Amino acid sequence: MSAVALFDATALVFLAAAFVLLAATPPRDDGISRGLKYPLLIGIGLLIFVSLSNVLEQAGITQVLDEYEDYAEVLFVPLVAYILYSRSSAEQLRLAEDAEREMRREHELLMSVVETTPAGIVVAETGGTVSFANDEARHVLGLPAPSFPVQASEAVAADLTAIVASAPVRGIRYRGFAAPEGAWYAVSATPLSGSLSDTGGSWSSRWIVARASCSKRTASSSARTSRTSGCWPT
Amino acid sequence: MYQESEIVDLLMVIFLTPIMVANVRAIHVPDKRWFVGGYLAVALGYVFTVLEGFIAPEALNTAEHLSHAVVGALFFGGALSMFRSARARVSEQR
Numbered sequence: 001m002s003a004v005a006l007f008d009a010t011a012l013v014f015l016a017a018a019f020v021l022l023a024a025t026p027p028r029d030d031g032i033s034r035g036l037k038y039p040l041l042i043g044i045g046l047l048i049f050v051s052l053s054n055v056l057e058q059a060g061i062t063q064v065l066d067e068y069e070d071y072a073e074v075l076f077v078p079l080v081a082y083i084l085y086s087r088s089s090a091e092q093l094r095l096a097e098d099a100e101r102e103m104r105r106e107h108e109l110l111m112s113v114v115e116t117t118p119a120g121i122v123v124a125e126t127g128g129t130v131s132f133a134n135d136e137a138r139h140v141l142g143l144p145a146p147s148f149p150v151q152a153s154e155a156v157a158a159d160l161t162a163i164v165a166s167a168p169v170r171g172i173r174y175r176g177f178a179a180p181e182g183a184w185y186a187v188s189a190t191p192l193s194g195s196l197s198d199t200g201g202s203w204s205s206r207w208i209v210a211r212a213s214c215s216k217r218t219a220s221s222s223a224r225t226s227r228t229s230g231c232w233p234t
Numbered sequence: 235m236y237q238e239s240e241i242v243d244l245l246m247v248i249f250l251t252p253i254m255v256a257n258v259r260a261i262h263v264p265d266k267r268w269f270v271g272g273y274l275a276v277a278l279g280y281v282f283t284v285l286e287g288f289i290a291p292e293a294l295n296t297a298e299h300l301s302h303a304v305v306g307a308l309f310f311g312g313a314l315s316m317f318r319s320a321r322a323r324v325s326e327q328r
Contacts, residue, residue, distance in 0.1 A: 077247055085257055
């Protein structure tokens, strides 16, 4: 037996064994997925065909497969390119989905914190357009149920415009928001680089955090746990 | 003398391999080195196939068929490694 025939026979045996092993390997998403397994089997199948053709030719049995051997060889490289591209795309898609899921989870966490915080938080623009307000801020500003963007009432809009125009500010005492006499708020405001609304004007948006200074609050300690009778004027 | 299909094979290897390199680095397939090695051996076989039409036909023909045997061994190694790791995961789950 010549060296060439020996190499061809070796290739055929190994490739056939690889085909059987791969076919018996259970597909898994984090390992060899179905999208990888079956194209890989086809690729190995093409190489088996080439080796079989060579073995039959070397053994002097037949050369009938020889003309088809070229087709198998021509198909192999594009098939490998397809396998790699599809696998890479699938992994990138999975990463993007994981990132989106994580972002949504973080967004929900942030929103739950913002909605339950005892301070009022508002995203407002010059002119009194409110892109977002948490539960506490909606209560203070007299805004309707969450449906943004919304235009604040004239008096509140004037206050918001004044604060937006003065941003960035931190912890200033502010008396306004059409509050009853004696109610003061500690207000912080900072510019936002993006907009939470679809109304545009993102460069004029301000993130405003306001909490009552409670300077004249006389509520009892038991009432402090009530949102409506806490620091915000009722 | 070389055949047209052999030149086509070689050209595809030359043009597609650089594109594949980025994808190979990006994907996470257990024991992918075996298959990468197998692909490189296939590519080497294509080079030998074309070269044997110009120089050292006997030696390069033998080298080409040797590369086929190497491809088989490397793919077998990769398949065996995948099979074992998949079986190990199944055993862990039980």
